[in-house]
Amino acid sequence: MEFIINVIAERSVLRESLKGIIWTIFFNRLFGPITPVTNEFMNVSYPMANNLPDLDSLIDEKVNRILNQITEVSNQAKINVQFLSKSSNKKKTGWFGNSTYNAQDDLVVWESWLINVESLPLDQVSNGESKNVQTSIQNFANNLTRIYDIADKFKEHIPPITSLDSAPFPYKIIIPEKKSHHNRDYHTGEEGWGTYIKKILD
Structure with a gap:
């Protein structure tokens, strides 16, 4: 089952907004014992688990990669x-009953x-909030409500714990x-063949 969340945030607050959204998703899918804590994004509270530093580090790493992807272009x-x-x-079995499949393929x-x-551009404001x-x-705030509503409504697809x-x-x-723009010649075909023929003639 797939759900779609649209995150829209100004560049200066995008990091905390995205982190809060991802943590809220995970918080609703951590079915085991956790130490819940509350964090805030612009005075809007969202949940986290204090006893999962590896997950917190992973979320930070992925958010940083997203920020690096976003440019002026x-x-x-x-x-x-x-x-x-x-x-x-x-599991599929081969000759003599030997297993023919990888454990990772089981997921x-x-x-x-x-x-x-x-990412929204930075507003140039002299007074007040942009x-x-x-x-x-x-x-x-709307995304938090959507995540909670989804988690509350859709439960039948959750596997046995x-x-x-x-x-x-x-x-x-x-x-x-x-996709890199450097691959454009390969995908367009016509320009790619032209480059190839030019190399042969040279």
């Missing part, structure tokens, strides 16, 4: 949070959160690689 990026479980399919995605990120910051706060770990299901945070 492109103000958009994507990030995908996936939760996995062991497949219910039976399937049971839930995916696709986060579309849009319009883009206000938009960032409203978007953050067989572990007492804080995070009983494996997870991934994936950032799709942006």
Whole structure:
């Protein structure tokens, strides 16, 4: 099952906004024992787990990569949070009953959160809060409500929990690689062949 979240935030507050959204998703999928704490983004509270420093570091790492992807040329990026479980399919066996499959192939995605990120430019304001910051706060609050509503409404697809770990299901945070403009010749075909023929003639 896939859910889509659209994060819109001014560049100066994008880091904390995105981190808060990702942490809220994870908080609702940490079914084991955790130490809950509350953090704030622009006076809007969101949940975290204080006893999972590795997860916090991973989220920071991925958020930093997103910020590095966003430039003046492109103000958009994507990030995908996936939760996995062991497949219910039976293992395939070969000759003499030997298993023919890798343990990692046994994992399937049971839930995916696709986060579309849009960075707003910095507002030049002399007094008061910028319009883009206000938009960032409203978007953050709306996304928290959406995540809570989804977590409360959609439960039937959650696999059986067989572990007492804080995070009983494996997870991934994936950032799709942006296509490089340097590959344009290869994909367009016509210009690519022209370059190839020119090299032969030279």
